[in-house]
Amino acid sequence: MKRTKLVNQLTELLKPFQINDYCPNGLQVEGKAEIQKVVTGVTASQALIDAAVARGADAILVHHGYFWKGEDQCVTGMKKRRLQTLLANDINLLAYHLPLDVHPELGNNAQLGKLLGLEIERPLEPWNKNSVAVKGKLTTPMTATDFAALVEEKLGRKPLLNIAGEHLIHTIAWCTGGGQSFIDLAASQGIDAYLTGEASEQTIHSSNEQQIHFIAAGHHATERYGAKALGEYLAAQYNLDVEFIDIDNPV
Structure with missing residues (x-):
């Protein structure tokens, strides 16, 4: 080609x-x-x-x-x-x-949601058609502990979990990579939990004080799936020889 x-x-x-x-x-x-x-x-x-x-x-x-x-x-x-x-x-x-983060089918957010069984409902910033964070729901509500266990199973690493209250997770927002700053916007919309790749010192205070569960599953770990899906698409569409190579990163 x-x-x-x-x-x-x-x-x-x-x-x-x-x-x-x-x-x-x-x-x-x-x-x-x-x-x-x-x-x-x-x-x-x-x-x-x-x-x-x-x-x-x-x-x-x-x-x-x-x-x-x-x-x-x-x-x-x-x-x-x-x-x-x-x-x-x-x-x-x-x-x-960012174009790979936000693509509705092949993007990092879409692929992570698919892997975890999350249903995307809308952008977290509905006024922004290119919002890099999304809002959705779990197909089956679960505790924060159980959801973190699901993340660990699917991504192959133990996430950072901050439990903020006793409520089940029905609704969830997420942004792959370094999207921790969106937690306040998610909390303002009454969302039960927020999932991203990284955490900052202030993120845990936001989680506790606004009663929104927080999960940080790794920048690399949450963004392995967009490039892989895009490569698989190219292989199918254009008969290219495509290989995904995961250079592991603990962050």
Whole structure:
């Protein structure tokens, strides 16, 4: 498949031009014009790049790429080594940050909800069509302890759980990755629990004082599923050889 066609198809699917993001979305590093083997992953770390080189990949597709707002623009050290490896092996790097979070079917929120049996009802910010947090419900209400056990079973790691009250979880809001700041908005809407990847010191106070259960299941762990689903979609639609590689991260 031609690189230009793949980029165009991903642009049409994910519509990055509709979202104000913290990084460029799409083709970040240009490589081979013809793409057949694609490696997908969460973050374009050196370990993922090295794995892609070992597999003879023509392109890497990730959620966390490069060139974030505010980062040092100098190509030195770690950044130099990563870019050098990509360029030396003529590997394309494609990255989709918020567009991959919010996609209604392939996105991180949608895929995490599917994995945990959560039904999405609407954006947590109904005034924002690109809201990166969503509000939904459990198909079967359960205690906070039982829900945390379900998260542990499905994601393969024990989450941080803060129980705030004795109420069952009927309604839940969630945002994969570093979405802890949305807990106050979820609480203001009377939602029973909030699930995300990370926690800040003040998050636990918000949880306790507003009686909303809080679960932090890991930034990486909650965002493994969007890039994987997107790769599977590309394999089915365009007969590409796609492999998801999970470079584990405890955060």
